[in-house]
Amino acid sequence: MIEAVGLTKRYGDRLAVDHLTFTVKPGQVTGFLGPNGAGKSTTMRMILGLDAPSSGTVTVNGRPFVELDNPLREVGALLDAKAIHGGRSAYHHLLALAQSNNLPRRRVDQVLELVGLTEVARKRAKGFSLGMGQRLGIAAALLGDPKILIFDEPVNGLDPEGILWIRNLMKALAAEGRTVFVSSHLMSEMENTADHLLVIGRGRMIADCTVQEFIDANSELAVRVRTPEPTRLAELVTGAGGRAVPDGEGTLLVTELATDRIGDLAFDNGVRLHELSPLQASLEQAFMELTRDSVEYHAAVPAAGQEDRA
């Protein structure tokens, strides 16, 4: 369990993390989502005692990280996969970690096996691909068999196979009853992996809900209707309080009116329908919409007065 109360980090006059209060529970994957610069890494660094909060508190298993007796046995983290000693082999990198943390040597072989690096274990990590480096970072996180796992953007730059592997691993770790906290700036990455979501923007909590709740609350329902009489149906829809916009020949996209209502309306007025299909906006779109005002650096030039709203 990870618990943050009023967690805040200030860099000069910039609030990188702004009074975050949340709980990350065991037995599920919790996705930590936010656009670049939202404050995800800073939050994770504070959880791991690498940065001190300006105010507020964060505990793991009820205690601040720095007070844990055996940190590697309680919390495993992947923050920056490139932060390894390139001259060492994967095996020696893990062995050094195991020895300095009083962990048995056999754990090294076990985690190498678990992440699929056994065959290259004696090669220097310098020659590792991004995916192999990521696997080595995960092996290090798993070394102490911790109940809490923290991964910062673990799939960044990975190929589809690597992404799938990490997704399945996170789910399996959660199914074993562990607390799995994973950050990403892409909603699409989380929708198949996470059970719970914490969404932040500009350091502030925007949403704390299940993935299903996020879908229900944020994806606008539209209905695609195909008919030989689009103009007539559009009038009926508008008359009933909905909105209809043409979407190709003989097709309308209807919003603000339920699917059943559109069907009834057409039937009651003798309008023939060839298609009536409810559509959901993608989660990615919903996420972009939700965080639009909280993106730190927009690609386009921001409107006057919007440059600094931190």
Ligand SMILES: Nc1ncnc2c1ncn2[C@@H]1O[C@H](COP(=O)(O)OP(=O)(O)OP(=O)(O)O)[C@@H](O)[C@H]1O
């Ligand atoms: N050491 C630092 N000194 C000054 N500002 C910092 C420092 N670390 C982070 N920041 C600022 O704090 C804010 C949050 O950064 P952070 O890296 O936590 O965001 P993030 O959500 O992890 O983004 P990304 O996905 O780009 O890593 C940003 O505005 C960043 O520029």
